[in-house]
Amino acid sequence: MAKKIKWDEAATAAQNARRKLPPLVKEYFVEGRAVARGKPSAAAIHRFTLRTRRLAYSLELFQSCYGPGLAPRLEALRRVERLLQDVDDCAAASRIFGKMSGIRLQRFLDDRARRKQEEFRACWIAEVDAKGQEQTWREYLARARQAR
C-alpha cells in the first residue's frame, strides 16, 4: 500500500479495480499477520491502524464497482481499526498524561492496551484472516464490474 499505484488510463475503473485492488489486500494481510502473531511495538500498531484505515478508504472509492458484498468487508476493516485504535489510544494517552500519570493510571492503561490487543488478535485470527479469507477477499475484488 505504500507503493504508488499506476492506473491504466485506457482501462475503465472496474478493470483497474480488478487489477490493482487484490495486490493491495495481499500486502495488507501479510502485514496484519505480522502484527497479530508477533509482539508488535506501539509504533507498529500505530502504522497498521493507519494502513487499515487507508485500505478501507481506498476500497470505498471503488464501492460503485462492487455489489453488496463489499459492505461486510469494509465493516470487518472498521472493526479491526477500532480495536487497534483502542490499543493505540492507550499509548497516546500515556504520552499525553506524561509525568502527571500515577502508577495506578499507568497500570490501568497497560492492562487496557493488553486486553484490546488480545481482542484484536482474536478478531484477526478467527474472523479476518480465518482459513481461506485472504483468497476470498482477493477473488471478490477481482470481480469488479462496471461502475454504476
Next chain:
Amino acid sequence: MPSVRNPPPSMRVFALQQTRTLLRRMAYQVSRASRPSGPEVVDDLRAALGRFSRCLRLFAQFLPDGKSKRVRRELKEVMDLAATVRDCNMALELLREARIPARSRLTATLSRECKEAETRLRADVRRLGRESFSQKWRAGLRL
C-alpha cells in the same frame, strides 16, 4: 455488457468524479465543524479529511501535481488540529473510565487543553471557509 450509448467512464473521469464528491462532503463537514460542536462532529470531520486526502494520494496521477501536494499540505494542518482535539477527548474519556475524579489536577489541565485545541481547530476551519477553499481547490485541482 457496457452499452454503446452509455459507455463506462474512463479511469480519469471516474477518479475526478470521486475527488469532486469527496471534496463536497468534506466542505460540508468543515462547515459543521466551524460552529461549536461535540466530539462526533470532530470525528466526522477527521473521517472526511482522511477520505479526501486518501483520494488525492490514490488518484494523484489525474491531478495537477503541484496543486495536489499543496492541498494535501493544507489538509494535514487541519487534520493535525483535529487529531489534537480528538486525542484530548479520548484521554478525558480514559480518565473517566479509570475513575480519576473530575476535580483532579490532571482532568482540569486536560479539559483546559481540550478547549484550547477546539478553539484553534474552529478558527482554522473558519479561515478555510472564509477563503472559499472548496471553490479554490476545485479550480486548482481542475475538478
